[in-house]
Amino acid sequence: MRSPKDFFAPLAVGAPQPPRQIPVRPSRMIHFFDPGNEKMAAKVPDLAKKTDVLLGNLEDAVRADRKEAARAGLVSIAKATDFGRTQLWTRVNSLDSPWVLDDLITLVTEIGDKLDVIMIPKVEGAQDIHYVDRLLAQLEARAGLTEPLLVHAILETASGVANVEEIAGASPRMQGISLGPADLAASRRMKTTRVGGGHPGYLVRTDPVGEDLNEGRTTYQQDLWHYTVARMVDACAMNGILPYYGPFGDIRDVVACEDQFRNAFLLGCVGAWSLHPVQIDIAKKVFSPSPADVAWARRVIAEMGDGTGAVMIDGKMQDDASVKQCRVVVELADELAATDPELAAAYDAATKEIQS
Numbered sequence: 001m002r003s004p005k006d007f008f009a010p011l012a013v014g015a016p017q018p019p020r021q022i023p024v025r026p027s028r029m030i031h032f033f034d035p036g037n038e039k040m041a042a043k044v045p046d047l048a049k050k051t052d053v054l055l056g057n058l059e060d061a062v063r064a065d066r067k068e069a070a071r072a073g074l075v076s077i078a079k080a081t082d083f084g085r086t087q088l089w090t091r092v093n094s095l096d097s098p099w100v101l102d103d104l105i106t107l108v109t110e111i112g113d114k115l116d117v118i119m120i121p122k123v124e125g126a127q128d129i130h131y132v133d134r135l136l137a138q139l140e141a142r143a144g145l146t147e148p149l150l151v152h153a154i155l156e157t158a159s160g161v162a163n164v165e166e167i168a169g170a171s172p173r174m175q176g177i178s179l180g181p182a183d184l185a186a187s188r189r190m191k192t193t194r195v196g197g198g199h200p201g202y203l204v205r206t207d208p209v210g211e212d213l214n215e216g217r218t219t220y221q222q223d224l225w226h227y228t229v230a231r232m233v234d235a236c237a238m239n240g241i242l243p244y245y246g247p248f249g250d251i252r253d254v255v256a257c258e259d260q261f262r263n264a265f266l267l268g269c270v271g272a273w274s275l276h277p278v279q280i281d282i283a284k285k286v287f288s289p290s291p292a293d294v295a296w297a298r299r300v301i302a303e304m305g306d307g308t309g310a311v312m313i314d315g316k317m318q319d320d321a322s323v324k325q326c327r328v329v330v331e332l333a334d335e336l337a338a339t340d341p342e343l344a345a346a347y348d349a350a351t352k353e354i355q356s
């Protein structure tokens with residue numbers, strides 16, 4: 001573990017200075033594609049116009065005999081594509097795999113200047129981040145990169161969850177953490193075979209009303225991921241990095257996907273993964289605050305003046321703390337609106353309406 005005094009020092013001679021702040025850029029959806037799949041690769045230039053993050057996936061979902069093709073495909077796509085404002089990320093293979101060393105060496109050397117974030121799967125503890133941190137510094141120095149690459153961990157092992165706070169603070173390169181519900185379920189020996197989402201068996205039931213234990217008892221399905229997401233959000237917030245919900249595997253069920261994404265948004269996540277083009281607009285909608293919420297938050301801030309004291313607005317008490325809550329919504333809205341004129345217009349229209 002580095003001492004606080006040298007936490008921000010480069011880990012190799014000639015490597016760029018590690019970041020002190022995580023850049024504020026929209027990342028409502030991290031859209032996964034297989035760079036070795038020609039059909040998906042052909043869609044990348046168009047997807048770059050409608051996604052915040054495009055991620056070339058090299059790990060799970062890429063067949064073992066297609067790993068090299070996926071890596072080479074990502075290099076060609078990165079070199080040939082103008083991504084505009086869209087970030088390019090990658091998910092490399094796991095640290096115990098036969099592919100990861102070549103993934104990192106090739107990608108940093110060939111396209112290190114085009115990549116924003118490298119996602120590391122199956123992170124168990126801070127030691128995994130320390131290993132990647134040093135290796136990236138060596139490779140950045142050799143490639144002559146001037147900007148540091150950022151690192152994103154997937155929370156998908158029981159020990160990763162137990163160590164999530166130290167993972168989040170393991171390096172100044174840490175950009176964020178995503179929930180990995182499939183591997184995490186397997187690692188914990190949970191008995192769900194779904195990729196994210198709920199389970200009809202995980203429920204609470206109202207008390208019996210009479211002698212018949214089956215009569216009139218409503219059940220409510222619970223969120224299997226609440227504990228992990230909440231813990232991840234706290235670990236990220238305390239370290240100034242960003243939390244994300246991961247994949248929702250039932251592509252057809254766009255309704256439940258939206259619900260799962262919204263739970264994560266309300267709990268503090270800034271985005272989620274999209275595995276299929278149909279999930280891109282769901283994430284965009286859910287992870288952009290609604291115009292009504294933004295208008296309300298702007299109104300509270302305006303009416304609270306210097307942000308101290310207590311006032312009543314439409315029957316609801318507002319004080320210093322609720323102003324801070326409103327600032328969270330407004331800051332996010334302003335960040336997103338800065339690159340999205342349509343959203344900016346919707347926020348302004350709702351604000352005018354609430355003022356009239």
Ligand SMILES: CC(=O)SCCNC(=O)CCNC(=O)[C@H](O)C(C)(C)COP(=O)(O)OP(=O)(O)OC[C@H]1O[C@@H](n2cnc3c(N)ncnc32)[C@H](O)[C@@H]1OP(=O)(O)O
Nearest residue numbers: 032033039040043057060061182195247251274275276277
């Ligand atoms: C647990 C985890 O690790 S999750 C992360 C790893 N998993 C992934 O990355 C999966 C990514 N997604 C996929 O592989 C695919 O979307 C699948 C396999 C789920 C479904 O693929 P398909 O059966 O081809 O879906 P579908 O027929 O609806 O696709 C429609 C079109 O969208 C394309 N498409 C599907 N998914 C994507 C994608 N993620 N990005 C770009 N294009 C896509 C298809 O190639 C197809 O193109 P076409 O119209 O030119 O034929």
Ligand SMILES: CC(=O)C(=O)O
Nearest residue numbers: 156180181182183246
């Ligand atoms: C996201 C991921 O990798 C998982 O759920 O296993």
Ligand SMILES: [Mg+2]
Nearest residue numbers: 060156180183
């Ligand atoms: Mg996984």
